[in-house]
Amino acid sequence: MTKTTTSLIGIILTILAGILLYMKLCSSCGVPVAEEPVEEKAVVPVTPDPTSYPFAFSDGEYACDVNDNYNFNVSSSSILMPLAQGVTDCIGSLKTFLADNAGKVINITGYFKSDENNDSAFPNLGLARANAVKNHLVENGISSASINTFGKLMDEMIPKGNMFLGPVTYGLAGESADAADELKALYDKIKADPLVLYFNTAEASINLDAEQRQKVADISRYLDKVEGAKALVVGHTDNTGKASSNMRLGQERADFAKDYLMKNGISAVKIDATSKGQTQPIESNATDEGKAKNRRTVVTLN
Missing domain, CATH: 3.30.1330.60 (OmpA-like domain)
Structure with a gap:
C-alpha cells in the first residue's frame, strides 16, 4: 500500500470518526425542542378600598376635621353607634359656634346608591340619613332651625362589607336671604x-x-x-x-x-x-x- 493510499485512508477514517462522534454528542441537534407548558396563574380580583368621608367643615378660623363620621348599614338610615370620640367633641364645638354666630347654618348632605332599598318615609336614603344626623345633633342641643338637610345620589360609594363609612358631608354657610x-x-x-x-x-x-x-x-x-x-x-x-x-x-x-x-x-x-x-x-x-x-x-x- 502506497504512502498516498495510507494517508487517504487515514483521512477517511478521521472523517468517519468525526461523524460518529458528532452523531453521538448531538443526537438531538436540529430536532425541534417541545416548549414547556406555561402554567397559567390564577387572577386574584382586586378589592377596591371602601369609600370614607370625614366629619369635616370650616368657616373662617373655625374648623372641624375628624377622620371619622356617622356610619350606616347598606339600605339603612339608622346611625351605627357608638360615635368616635372625635366626632362627639366636634359636635360640642359646632353647638358653640352656631350659638355664637346667628344666621349661620350647617348643611348636611346624605349620600345614597341607586341599588339600595329605601324603607324610610323620605324620597331617598340620602335625605333620610341626613335627617338622622340632624336629629342626633338636635338631641345634643343644636337647634333644628340651624340645620338644612339634603340627599344626593353617589353610586361610586364603596361599602366596607355591609357598612358605609360616613356617607354624609357637611358645609357651614349663611342662611339664605330668601329663607322667610x-x-x-x-x-x-x-x-x-x-x-x-x-x-x-x-x-x-x-x-x-x-x-x-x-x-x-x-x-x-x-x-x-x-x-x-x-x-x-x-x-x-x-x-x-x-x-x-x-x-x-x-x-x-x-x-x-x-x-x-x-x-x-x-x-x-x-x-x-x-x-x-x-x-x-x-x-x-x-x-x-x-x-x-x-x-x-x-x-x-x-
Whole structure:
C-alpha cells in the first residue's frame, strides 16, 4: 500500500470518526425542542378600598376635621353607634359656634346608591340619613332651625362589607336671604295639597309613593325651621259600623300615622293626632269608591 493510499485512508477514517462522534454528542441537534407548558396563574380580583368621608367643615378660623363620621348599614338610615370620640367633641364645638354666630347654618348632605332599598318615609336614603344626623345633633342641643338637610345620589360609594363609612358631608354657610319667603311658599304648598293616606276597611297600614315621601320631607323641613309649628294628623273613616267605633278607628289611624312620622325623625311634640271618625266625608258613602276616599288620614300644618 502506497504512502498516498495510507494517508487517504487515514483521512477517511478521521472523517468517519468525526461523524460518529458528532452523531453521538448531538443526537438531538436540529430536532425541534417541545416548549414547556406555561402554567397559567390564577387572577386574584382586586378589592377596591371602601369609600370614607370625614366629619369635616370650616368657616373662617373655625374648623372641624375628624377622620371619622356617622356610619350606616347598606339600605339603612339608622346611625351605627357608638360615635368616635372625635366626632362627639366636634359636635360640642359646632353647638358653640352656631350659638355664637346667628344666621349661620350647617348643611348636611346624605349620600345614597341607586341599588339600595329605601324603607324610610323620605324620597331617598340620602335625605333620610341626613335627617338622622340632624336629629342626633338636635338631641345634643343644636337647634333644628340651624340645620338644612339634603340627599344626593353617589353610586361610586364603596361599602366596607355591609357598612358605609360616613356617607354624609357637611358645609357651614349663611342662611339664605330668601329663607322667610321660601318657608311661606312651603307652608302654602303643604296646606293646599296635604299628605293624604288611604286605608282599607278596619286596616291601619302605610305604604308611601314617591310623591307622598316628598310631602313628608316638606313637612319635616317646615317643622324644623319654624318655631311652634305642628303637624296636624286627622283620621277619617267611612260610615261602615257604629259612629263611636269609627271615631276610635279614626284615632287609631291618626296615631298610627303619628307613630310612623315619629319613627322617621319628626318629634312627637310637633305632632297632634285627632279623629273625625265618619263625620267629615269627602265623597258619598253610597258607593265603594266613595267609601275608599273617606277612609283616610290627612297630614297638614297648623
